Structures are given as C-alpha cells and as structure tokens.
Amino acid sequence: MIQVNGLSLHIEQLDPGDAVSKRDASATVPAPVGTVVLLHGLAVGSLATWYLTLANSFAQAGLRVIMYDLRGHGHSERPTTGYRLDDHVDDLEALLTGLAIASPVHLIGVSYGGTIAFGYALRHPGNVAGVAAIESVPMTARWSSWLAANVDAGSGTPAVSAGFGMALPPRVRKAAEQLAAETTLRQDVLASRVSSEQEFAALDMPVFCIYGGDSSLSGMAHYVEQMFQRARSVVLPGQRHTILIDDPLTVGKLLMSWLCQDCGVPLRSSSP
Amino acid sequence: VNPHEAVMADITAMIRAILDVSADLGPEITAEATFFEDLGMASIDLAALGGRVYSQYGRSVNFAAFFAELDVDSISQLRVGDVVDYIVTSTAKKASLT
Numbered sequence: 241m242i243q244v245n246g247l248s249l250h251i252e253q254l255d256p257g258d259a260v261s262k263r264d265a266s267a268t269v270p271a272p273v274g275t276v277v278l279l280h281g282l283a284v285g286s287l288a289t290w291y292l293t294l295a296n297s298f299a300q301a302g303l304r305v306i307m308y309d310l311r312g313h314g315h316s317e318r319p320t321t322g323y324r325l326d327d328h329v330d331d332l333e334a335l336l337t338g339l340a341i342a343s344p345v346h347l348i349g350v351s352y353g354g355t356i357a358f359g360y361a362l363r364h365p366g367n368v369a370g371v372a373a374i375e376s377v378p379m380t381a382r383w384s385s386w387l388a389a390n391v392d393a394g395s396g397t398p399a400v401s402a403g404f405g406m407a408l409p410p411r412v413r414k415a416a417e418q419l420a421a422e423t424t425l426r427q428d429v430l431a432s433r434v435s436s437e438q439e440f441a442a443l444d445m446p447v448f449c450i451y452g453g454d455s456s457l458s459g460m461a462h463y464v465e466q467m468f469q470r471a472r473s474v475v476l477p478g479q480r481h482t483i484l485i486d487d488p489l490t491v492g493k494l495l496m497s498w499l500c501q502d503c504g505v506p507l508r509s510s511s512p
Numbered sequence: 513v514n515p516h517e518a519v520m521a522d523i524t525a526m527i528r529a530i531l532d533v534s535a536d537l538g539p540e541i542t543a544e545a546t547f548f549e550d551l552g553m554a555s556i557d558l559a560a561l562g563g564r565v566y567s568q569y570g571r572s573v574n575f576a577a578f579f580a581e582l583d584v585d586s587i588s589q590l591r592v593g594d595v596v597d598y599i600v601t602s603t604a605k606k607a608s609l610t
Contacts, residue, residue: 250556252563254576288555291562292587296576307559314556411554485584 241315242308244334250315251308251335252287254299256508272304274369274505275345277332279310279353282429283416286314289350293488294495301496302508306345308335310356312423323428325379328356329363336367344369346503348495350484351375352429354449355383361443362435370503372448372495375481377460378467381434388430440467446502447471450494452479472502519599523592526564530557543593555587565599573602 242251256272276298278290287307298305309316311331312323336345346369347357354376361368362378377383420426447468451458453475465473474494476483484491499505524541531538531553539551547553562575578598579587 250560252559286554286556286559288559291559291576292555292579292582294580296574296580299576309556315560415554488580 242335242338244331244338247311247317247319247331249308249311249317249331249335250287251306252291252295253307254295254305256299256302256304270302273302273507274499274503275304275306275341275343276499277336277345277347278305278307279332279347279349279356280307280313281351281353282310283313283419283425284412285310285351285353288314289484293484294492297492297496300508301499303346303499303505306335306339306341310353312419312425318419318422320422321424321428323423323425325355325359325429325432326363327428329359332356332360333364333367341367346370346372346499346505348372349374349376351481355379358440359435361445362439365443365445368445370446370448370499372450372498373464374450374484374491375452375455375457376449377457377464378440379432379434380437380440380467382463383460384430384432384434391426391430437467441469444469446498448495448498448502449473450483450491451475452481452483453477454479455481455483457481470502472498515600515604516596519596519603520592522568523561523565523596523599526561526568527551527553527592530560530564541592543591543596545592547590547592548588551592558587558590561595565595569599569603572605573599 241248256270278287278295280286280289287309290307295305295307310328312318344367347360349355349357349372351374354373355378357371357373358378361371377386447470449461449464449471451461451473458475461473461475465471476487476490479487496507500507520543527541528535528538531551539545541551545551547558558579562579565573565575582590
C-alpha cells in the first residue's frame, strides 16, 4: 500500500528481474529499460486487469512495471467523494512523486484508465514518454457527452457497461453497483473538466490507441488518431470492449511494437 | 517439515489476511478449494496474493508469470493447491541453482 493524497492505495510492482528469475533465480536484477504505469478501467476494473494479463510480459521485456488500484477500486481506500478526472490525475502525480520516479514514464490505460493517462499527459507532459490507450478516449466534450448519454440516471456504472455491450458476471456487477451506491463516482465522472481537441493536439509524445471492431467505441479510432500529432490507432476486428481480457496476446504484441518502434524503448527479447 | 505443508500454512495465512477473516470465522481453506467459487475471492485478491507471495518468497516465485500463462477459464478454476505447487516447484528450482 502507498499513501497518496491522504488515501491508502494498493500498488503492485514488477522489476525486470522478476521475469529473469524464472530462468535463473540467482541472476542480478538488470537496470530497467523504462517504466510503464498500467491504469485500469472504472467501476469493474482493478490492477488485476493488468496483473493477470500483460504485467509479466512488460517486466520480461525489461521494463519496470507499476500498477495500482484507483481510489475506490480493488483494495484501495474508498472515499465517498473525489472521483473527477483531475482527482485521479492528482493521485497518479502523487504516486509517481512518492515513488521518486525521475524519468518520463509510459502510461498504458484501459478504458477510463486511458482517459486518466491522457488527462495526466495534458497536465504533466514532461513526465510522460508516451501514452497507449485501449478502448479509451481523452476527456473532450465529445467523450463527456457520450458518457452522459450512456450512464443511466439510476445506479450509474453498470449502465455504462451496458453501453459497451458487456455482460458482467453477477459478482462484478454487484461490486460496481456498490461502488456507485457508496460514492459520488457517477456524478464526478460526468462533472469532470473537459479539454479541447486543440489542447491534446499540443502534446508531442507518441500516442497509440487500440479498439475492438465490435465495440461501440470503434468509431472513435479516427477521431483520436486525428487529435494528436504522433498518434497511431488499430481496430481489431471481432473484438469488444473487453479486448485486453479476451486477447491479451495480440494486445501485448501491439503494445510492445509501439514501445519499441514509436517510443524507441530498447526492449529485451522475451525469448530465452 | 514437508515443503507443501509449510507453503500451505503460509498461503492460508495470506488468504485470511486478504479476506480479513480469522481462522475460526472464514471459509475452510484447503488445497482443493477454488479461489473464486469456494473462497469467494475476486481477481484483485489473487493479484494481492501475488504481492504477498513476492514479499515472502522474493524473486524466486514469479506469480505474474504464473498467471500470464493461464487463460481466463483456468484462472477462474484455480485451486489453492495449484498455487502451493507452483511455489514449492519455484523455490526448489532456486535451491538447485544456488
């Protein structure tokens, strides 16, 4: 756990050496070739989204991997209020400061985690080496309106999921409903400050977006790609909003090639 | 001490801590128990267990790598004994290397 903005947040980290250890436990921990911060989605997500999928691949490629549960999620503390986009950006900034991360990091977010990554990049561009977002859109007026139209007036978050065409397991749905009932999450998401496309266009770091062809967000690929100076997007046919869980192998390959080619990170080969 | 028994005792204590239950109140934790259905744990609890295992056993046990090789269905059916086996195998491997 790490103390951030007066809250206790659950954090997990992997060093490049964690992956090396699989072959040789006595090997020394190599210096990381970079740092990735992995951000999960709202209401139904936690750091497990990453821990159980691609976290190890990133460590194996030589990266330091940082994952945390957003406030209110997973094992992190759940305040009743404070769920605007800027609150999440403040948490991320405090977390990176607390960990004394000096070099710019690569932010990789899924769903709303990508929105947080874009929001952070806008406020702290010097701290960000690149942003990759899976099934995600920056918080522009267009995205805010989409969210407003898809968040139902009642319990909130599950209806957002309904908008993505996801069938949630009962336990996950219950947890999301509980989060919505106990906090101002829904109101805060919709009350989040929006930024213009022009503001995002000022960012010059590499941006990469992945969408599922069968997701209701696939139409955003062109919109987001056009918004940034150095953006690339991929739409994977037949995939849905849950693409990271459904096909981590393909998503992992795409992210690795982006880190390597677009961002110039000297990734280590994963073959023994 | 049988390594399986020692690791089982460690894992049992970690699961109780994550679920925040005492030995007499919580679910019965056996090698056959599934994390999700029998113990009522969620994926985030498994990730937290990975963090605790790392703290206790160090780099020789790579939980993230263990999970990465499982698909969603396998993770949902994972049993306590599977994790214990993995830790015992990993730590034995380390012992043979050093």
